[in-house]
Structures are given as structure tokens and as C-alpha cells.
Amino acid sequence: MRTATRTMHLDAIVHNLGRVHHLAPNANILAMVKANAYGHGVANVLPALQTFADSLEDSNRLALGVATLQEAIELRKLGWSHSIGVIEGVFSFDEWQMAHQIQAQCVIHQHEQVEWALSDVPSDGSPTRKIWLKLNTGMNRLGFEPNEITSVAKTLNNAEYDLILTSHFANADDVSHPLNRKQIQTFNNVLVRLKSQVSQNIQASLCNSEGVINFPDCHYNWVRPGIMLYGSSPIIDKSAEDLNLRPAMIFGAKVMAIHHLQVGQAVGYGSRFVCERPTVKGIISVGYGDGYPRVVTDEAWVSVVSNGETYQCPIIGRVAMDMIAMDLTNVPEPKIADDVVLWGNANLGHPSVDDVASWAGTIGYELLCRTTGRPIKNVT
Numbered sequence: 001m002r003t004a005t006r007t008m009h010l011d012a013i014v015h016n017l018g019r020v021h022h023l024a025p026n027a028n029i030l031a032m033v034k035a036n037a038y039g040h041g042v043a044n045v046l047p048a049l050q051t052f053a054d055s056l057e058d059s060n061r062l063a064l065g066v067a068t069l070q071e072a073i074e075l076r077k078l079g080w081s082h083s084i085g086v087i088e089g090v091f092s093f094d095e096w097q098m099a100h101q102i103q104a105q106c107v108i109h110q111h112e113q114v115e116w117a118l119s120d121v122p123s124d125g126s127p128t129r130k131i132w133l134k135l136n137t138g139m140n141r142l143g144f145e146p147n148e149i150t151s152v153a154k155t156l157n158n159a160e161y162d163l164i165l166t167s168h169f170a171n172a173d174d175v176s177h178p179l180n181r182k183q184i185q186t187f188n189n190v191l192v193r194l195k196s197q198v199s200q201n202i203q204a205s206l207c208n209s210e211g212v213i214n215f216p217d218c219h220y221n222w223v224r225p226g227i228m229l230y231g232s233s234p235i236i237d238k239s240a241e242d243l244n245l246r247p248a249m250i251f252g253a254k255v256m257a258i259h260h261l262q263v264g265q266a267v268g269y270g271s272r273f274v275c276e277r278p279t280v281k282g283i284i285s286v287g288y289g290d291g292y293p294r295v296v297t298d299e300a301w302v303s304v305v306s307n308g309e310t311y312q313c314p315i316i317g318r319v320a321m322d323m324i325a326m327d328l329t330n331v332p333e334p335k336i337a338d339d340v341v342l343w344g345n346a347n348l349g350h351p352s353v354d355d356v357a358s359w360a361g362t363i364g365y366e367l368l369c370r371t372t373g374r375p376i377k378n379v380t
């Protein structure tokens, strides 16, 4: 049988949630599990989130964040009973009513959503009475402008909704980017205004993973970490190990074929790699059909565990749909079924998902989300 695997390490997710709690001890956590928990499988990771919630004095301090109502419905089907936040909000009045039914909290970022909320106010005590009111502070993606949000907040407050003012950073991965401070200032100004003109009870939420790490003075009532929960670094010049984050996904395979090539022989599609020395070449049965990016540069390597030692082995030739070739010349006695890690734990000598992302000109988020259902999935 094919040996490509994606192994999810739930202890890593619990550890990473602990890091968030350590960095933002006074904030509640909306743990982002959108896009199938950043590709890890929401059903796979839910036990880790539940374990962490149970370890808190008040388990309601952990809620889950999704992008859409469909993702919220899936969480309820899987048995998640605590709060859920839907960060894109609902797309129709029917969805708004469905949000009541499944007791989800919604972002409201535009006027039609306000109308739906006013036409059908959930009963007292319903979680849907809590609204995440989105402010555009400079990302220019979603949200009300600073000069229109007070009247929206007043309207919703008069209809007895509880409000959490929320916004999103555009550049929080780069702590020195000037827009960060502008966004924070706009957010603070609006928060002060809403508290004085609308309600003192308005809560606030600004920080994703990058903000949790880079802006400790902006944690407010709720932080919304995503990528750091899965052990990929959210910060431009820091690795996951620098931040004491553990990778939740190990992407692996086993050597399926070994060949000895002569100088001048070429490997794979396009004959892109030509041997400059006698080369021991190994093949693994995994490729872009499994989610490993085809576009990696010649810097790309995998780690191979052979006779208990770990070796860095360059990828040679083009990554294909189902197979990847690597140079095993420096491995003393390579064998069929030796373990190979495509991305995993840098502390164990593996390339990290962030390394692979840099070879592919993208970010860890995209690679994690784009892993396919094809590799065997393990949860440990």
C-alpha cells in the first residue's frame, strides 16, 4: 500500500493553545478552525480543543472561529457545545435564522446583515444575541467605516444585542509595519467612543496569531489565533521553534525505490536534474496530488531516517503528481521503507512547513490548507 501519511499531533495543538493562554492570559480565545482546521481536519483536532477547554477554570473562555455558517453547522454536528463565532457572518436572512437555531455568534460587517438582525432578534440568553461588530481599520476587506459604526452600534444595542467590536490586522506579521499602529489607534478611538456613546459593556477583539505575539497591549477581551495553533510561525523573521510552537502535522512517506545513476543521467519530467556525480536516487510515493507544492526551488530537501540517523536529502527533478525523487547519495545504507518527512518538526531535523513554503514562494497557511485527502490520515 502507498505510504504517504499526514499525522496530526493533538498534543501539539494543546501545547500551542497553552502558548496562546500564556501570552494572552487575560483574554478569551476564539480558536480559528476555519477551512477544515487549516487543513488538519476539524473532526481530528476537536478532541484537542475540548481537552484544552476542559483544562481552563471556565471552559467558556475557549470558543471556536469559522468562516461560514456551514462550517459552524459541522462543528455542532461533531458535538462542539461551547460558543462558535462565524467571522464572515451570514449571507442571507435564512442563514441568520439558522444561526439562531445552532446558537452561533455572527460577525456583522454590512447593513443588510443589520437589517436581518433587527427583523429577527433571538430570545434573551441566546448566544446569537452576541454580535461581533466589524470595523474597517485599514485592511479594507470587510467592516463598517469609523464614521458610520456608532450609529450601527446604537441600533444594535437598542435592539438589546451585546456587542464585541472587532477588526483584523493587514500586516501584523511584520511588527514594524506602520499600518499596525494606525489600525490600533483607529480601533482604540472607536472603542472609546462606543463605550461612552453606546454602552460601557462593549467588548473588543483585534488580534490574530501575529497580534497575540507582537501586540500584547491589544489583546482586549478576545484573541483569535489560527496558524499558531497548528505550529506554523505567523511572524516573518521568527521560526516556530523560536516561538516555542509545535507542528501539529507531520507529512511523511517511505522510500519506495532506490536506483544508482551515472554522471549525465537525468531525473524526472523535463529532465531538469542531471547527475554531476554518481548518484543514489530514492523515490517516494507522494507528490502535488497529495499537496506537496510542485513549484519548490532547488533548495528543497526532505529528511530521511535511515539506521536511526536523520539525513537532509535534496529533492531532485520536478515534483510530480504522485512521486518525488531525492538524492540519497549521502545516506550510508539507504533502504526501501526508510522513513521520509516532507514537513514536520524542525527540532527533529525535519524541514518545517514554513521552510517548504519559502521554497514554494508561499506561506505555511496555504500549504496546510492544500493538503489533500489522499495521504493516509493518522491522529495521535
Ligand SMILES: Cc1ncc(COP(=O)(O)O)c(C=O)c1O
Residues within 6 Å of the ligand: 032, 087, 167, 168, 207, 208, 209, 210, 224, 225, 226, 227, 228, 234
Ligand atoms: C478575522 C480573522 N481573525 C483571525 C484569523 C486568524 O489568523 P491567523 O491564522 O493569522 O492567526 C483570521 C485568518 O484569516 C481572520 O480572517
